[in-house]
Amino acid sequence: MLAAFSSSCAAVALLLLLSLRGQDTPRGIPAGEFEERRARLMERIKDGPGVLDSGPVGRPAAAYDFRYLFNYHEEDAVAVFSDGKVHLFVKDTKAAAEKSGLAGVRARSEFEAFAEEDFPKAAKVYTRLRAANLEVVKKHAAKVVGTLGDEVTRLRLIKSKAEQEMTRTATRISCEAHVKALKALRPGMNEKDIQKIYQEEFKAQGAVAGYGYICGAGINGCTLHYSANDKEIPEDTLMVCDCGAAYAGYVADVTRTFPTGGKFSKEQASKYQLVRDAQTAAEKLLKPGATQRQLHAAAAQVFADAGQTKWAFSHSEDPQVRHGLGHFVGLYVHDSGSGTTKLEPGMVITIEPGWYDKDQKWGIRIEDMYLVTKDGFERLSAGAPREIEEIEKAMTRK
Numbered sequence: 001m002l003a004a005f006s007s008s009c010a011a012v013a014l015l016l017l018l019s020l021r022g023q024d025t026p027r028g029i030p031a032g033e034f035e036e037r038r039a040r041l042m043e044r045i046k047d048g049p050g051v052l053d054s055g056p057v058g059r060p061a062a063a064y065d066f067r068y069l070f071n072y073h074e075e076d077a078v079a080v081f082s083d084g085k086v087h088l089f090v091k092d093t094k095a096a097a098e099k100s101g102l103a104g105v106r107a108r109s110e111f112e113a114f115a116e117e118d119f120p121k122a123a124k125v126y127t128r129l130r131a132a133n134l135e136v137v138k139k140h141a142a143k144v145v146g147t148l149g150d151e152v153t154r155l156r157l158i159k160s161k162a163e164q165e166m167t168r169t170a171t172r173i174s175c176e177a178h179v180k181a182l183k184a185l186r187p188g189m190n191e192k193d194i195q196k197i198y199q200e201e202f203k204a205q206g207a208v209a210g211y212g213y214i215c216g217a218g219i220n221g222c223t224l225h226y227s228a229n230d231k232e233i234p235e236d237t238l239m240v241c242d243c244g245a246a247y248a249g250y251v252a253d254v255t256r257t258f259p260t261g262g263k264f265s266k267e268q269a270s271k272y273q274l275v276r277d278a279q280t281a282a283e284k285l286l287k288p289g290a291t292q293r294q295l296h297a298a299a300a301q302v303f304a305d306a307g308q309t310k311w312a313f314s315h316s317e318d319p320q321v322r323h324g325l326g327h328f329v330g331l332y333v334h335d336s337g338s339g340t341t342k343l344e345p346g347m348v349i350t351i352e353p354g355w356y357d358k359d360q361k362w363g364i365r366i367e368d369m370y371l372v373t374k375d376g377f378e379r380l381s382a383g384a385p386r387e388i389e390e391i392e393k394a395m396t397r398k
Contacts, residue, residue: 076130
């Protein structure tokens with residue numbers, strides 16, 4: 001999904017926030033791992049208590065912080081980390097206790113009384129809270145430091161072995177769906193027919209959509225967050241399919257571009273290869289210590305060196321088709337982390353350069369998932385063809 005410089009569209013954010021509710025314990029994530037995550041967080045804030053709520057609404061990646069720590073999400077729940085103990089204040093105490101494994105879960109109404117008693121004793125209180133909850137803390141704390149969210153982000157960026165396996169599974173399912181879609185694609189079909197292929201494959205493998213489906217043929221492939229998916233697929237053009245599965249809460253984000261007639265034209269192949277070359281340039285820098293900003297610059301330079309910037313993902317004269325090269329992925333499709341975050345082993349990112357030619361009325365985007373390793377990276381999405389010859393061979397019609 002597009003790593004736009006602005007935040008993700010509101011509809012996608014709402015969809016993923018709603019998905020927090022009622023999820024089962026992630027398959028493959030040991031119950032004890034949640035306790036370990038909370039313990040590591042408390043190690044980072046030894047000199048004062050921390051307070052985290054289940055929002056804030058409007059920042060979906062941050063909303064997943066709560067689920068990451070407790071395997072549970074409820075609107076306006078609050079957690080306090082104090083003196084080596086975890087205090088959870090929720091409306092549904094039974095569900096919270098069952099899913100989090102915590103004993104002594106408290107009613108949400110008791111939070112302010114706890115704050116009044118506990119926080120005046122502390123020199124500082126670390127927070128990541130919505131405005132109303134923050135005011136409660138400020139009323140009783142001598143000093144409030146709003147950096148708790150940063151500490152949770154640092155934890156979430158490094159995926160455990162179990163998280164890596166869930167991500168691999170989500171990516172594998174996504175790639176298998178892409179292969180089915182490209183083999184079925186024919187001019188005259190409706191974009192919705194292709195979307196259904198992804199939906200059915202995800203469902204068959206116990207997954208759901210990780211974000212809103214983007215299945216745009218022809219000029220629709222130039223709309224970054226295209227979601228209508230209801231137009232007839234023209235002949236001799238390209239189709240951008242940005243579709244990723246979520247498995248056990250972990251999201252994959254994979255995009256492929258297919259020629260609707262099974263073969264790229266000379267012009268289409270030229271621009272497609274340029275996009276692939278930009279992706280390769282970024283891959284050459286992908287290792288611990290690099291930043292996504294550096295990867296972006298390397299990919300953008302490929303278009304500049306070729307004198308092809310009019311419709312490039314980074315340079316385009318049309319601001320509506322400019323976007324960033326990639327983003328972090330985890331429990332949320334555009335997960336916590338920034339372009340200046342130094343990459344470390346265990347992080348998962350995307351690289352997704354594009355070319356959106358509104359003159360030719362077609363777009364190109366190639367997006368892969370990468371796990372950063374100590375020596376470089378593992379391309380998790382290798383199961384979906386991305387080279388011109390591979391795609392054309394897979395689409396050969398007997």
